[in-house]
Amino acid sequence: MNGSPLLTAALILGGLVTVSALLIWAERRLLGLWQDRYGPNRAGLFGIGHVLADMIKIFMKDDWIPPFADRVVFTLAPAIVMAAGLLAFAVVPLSPQIHVAADWNIALLFFLAVSSLAVYSVLLGGWASNSKYALLGALRASAQTIAYEVFMGLALMGIVAQAGTFSLTGIVEAQRDLWFIVPQLLGFMIFLVAALAETHRAPLDLPEAEHELTAGFHTEYSGMKFGMFFVGEYAGVALASAMLTTLFFGGWLAPFGLPEAPLLWFALKTAFFIVCFIWLRAALPRPRYDQLMSFGWKVLLPLSLVNVAVTGAVILWRS
Amino acid sequence: MDLLFSTCAAIAVLATALAISRPDPVHALLNLIVSLLATAGVMFSLGAALAAALQVLVYAGAIMVLFVFVVMLLNAGPEARERERRLLRPRYWLLPSAMCAVLLAQLLYGMATPAVAPAAGIAVEAKAVGIRFYGPYLLAVELGSFLLLAGLVAAWRIGRMPERTA
Numbered sequence: 001m002n003g004s005p006l007l008t009a010a011l012i013l014g015g016l017v018t019v020s021a022l023l024i025w026a027e028r029r030l031l032g033l034w035q036d037r038y039g040p041n042r043a044g045l046f047g048i049g050h051v052l053a054d055m056i057k058i059f060m061k062d063d064w065i066p067p068f069a070d071r072v073v074f075t076l077a078p079a080i081v082m083a084a085g086l087l088a089f090a091v092v093p094l095s096p097q098i099h100v101a102a103d104w105n106i107a108l109l110f111f112l113a114v115s116s117l118a119v120y121s122v123l124l125g126g127w128a129s130n131s132k133y134a135l136l137g138a139l140r141a142s143a144q145t146i147a148y149e150v151f152m153g154l155a156l157m158g159i160v161a162q163a164g165t166f167s168l169t170g171i172v173e174a175q176r177d178l179w180f181i182v183p184q185l186l187g188f189m190i191f192l193v194a195a196l197a198e199t200h201r202a203p204l205d206l207p208e209a210e211h212e213l214t215a216g217f218h219t220e221y222s223g224m225k226f227g228m229f230f231v232g233e234y235a236g237v238a239l240a241s242a243m244l245t246t247l248f249f250g251g252w253l254a255p256f257g258l259p260e261a262p263l264l265w266f267a268l269k270t271a272f273f274i275v276c277f278i279w280l281r282a283a284l285p286r287p288r289y290d291q292l293m294s295f296g297w298k299v300l301l302p303l304s305l306v307n308v309a310v311t312g313a314v315i316l317w318r319s
Numbered sequence: 320m321d322l323l324f325s326t327c328a329a330i331a332v333l334a335t336a337l338a339i340s341r342p343d344p345v346h347a348l349l350n351l352i353v354s355l356l357a358t359a360g361v362m363f364s365l366g367a368a369l370a371a372a373l374q375v376l377v378y379a380g381a382i383m384v385l386f387v388f389v390v391m392l393l394n395a396g397p398e399a400r401e402r403e404r405r406l407l408r409p410r411y412w413l414l415p416s417a418m419c420a421v422l423l424a425q426l427l428y429g430m431a432t433p434a435v436a437p438a439a440g441i442a443v444e445a446k447a448v449g450i451r452f453y454g455p456y457l458l459a460v461e462l463g464s465f466l467l468l469a470g471l472v473a474a475w476r477i478g479r480m481p482e483r484t485a
Contacts, residue, residue, distance in 0.1 A: 073349070105444060109372035116380025120352070123384065127345060127391050135391065142388045146381060153376070166445055 063223030077125035081232030095262030241273035327360030
């Protein structure tokens, strides 16, 4: 926050929306690569012009609201996912100087709180569509999100205990000697699965599983409202990757004693995790819904509790 | 902070009134969520940032999701809306309004008494809250955990109830 926090906020928001839009192209290109085909490579350099073409197309499309839908809630739902995703970025420290409120003493809780609100977009979108596929998708989404949210927070408590603060700047500073991926490996694995479920990305995209639910919660959406859900999902992926970087991989800190370049290191690490998200989608099939739920409650929740208890015990033993 | 407090308080009052008066159950719940978020804003403006974050995380983000989930499962149609409308006739308002009037009177009395100091707006650290919980309020925390455990056991038992053969 050097001087003008408003400018910083505007730059971060603009950058984030651009990155989210670019990710649509990046995902299609990378999926193509891993599936032994080209992907979109026609428009512009490496096909990057497809982003622009897609944007123009989606803006020109008929923005249709079904007559049987609840108009107000139907319109509100896609806005919630964007708002929640962008709001959570307020606490992500891109570098020691470039952030909006990362040194806030409840920054991590703010991230968890705002990302817990994102579920309303899916829930309300599915309900307002007033269609069975959409409703089923919304029901799945809400059950999945509540289940995985519980230990998403718990998995991070080990980090909070070790860093002694909820402030994300403080958490990054606490990793100067050793990144939290080493002492909090279990927490990292739990958080990764939970983040995957929270952003409902493949392989955990049961709320929109197209082989059984058409398109799940956004079946009735078209035009830019559908586009908002789509870009919102990529904003979620970018957010989850940024949080993985900040919490477990030292944020802006340089790895292996390489020269300091805060923003560059942060961007590189975040990009790495974004590619991992796409890679997981290309590599793994979906689990069954009941498997997903029982894995969450019966395996990951107890594991995250063990992680908190062991971290606490080690900290007490050392002091 | 005063402006934030007044704005959030006004939104909370308005949203709560709408939550009571909306005939559609989902719309009523949405207003209740807005009201909870505004209450979190009020807490934040008074310096209780941790309580505000937990309010959003637990109440708005988890408990209300379950409420909306259940209402969606019931899939209340036009009949439910009609029933709600009938419940909103003036004679049903009498007793709840009287109770609210008592609360309002108490509130006004409290505000008029100078002994009750206004909130100082000192930021409360998360650590301070934790130390309080595991110090003077340990008994309350333990009682709360008893209650939650009882709820958990009951839910488990109901979930595993053997099917009764008629």
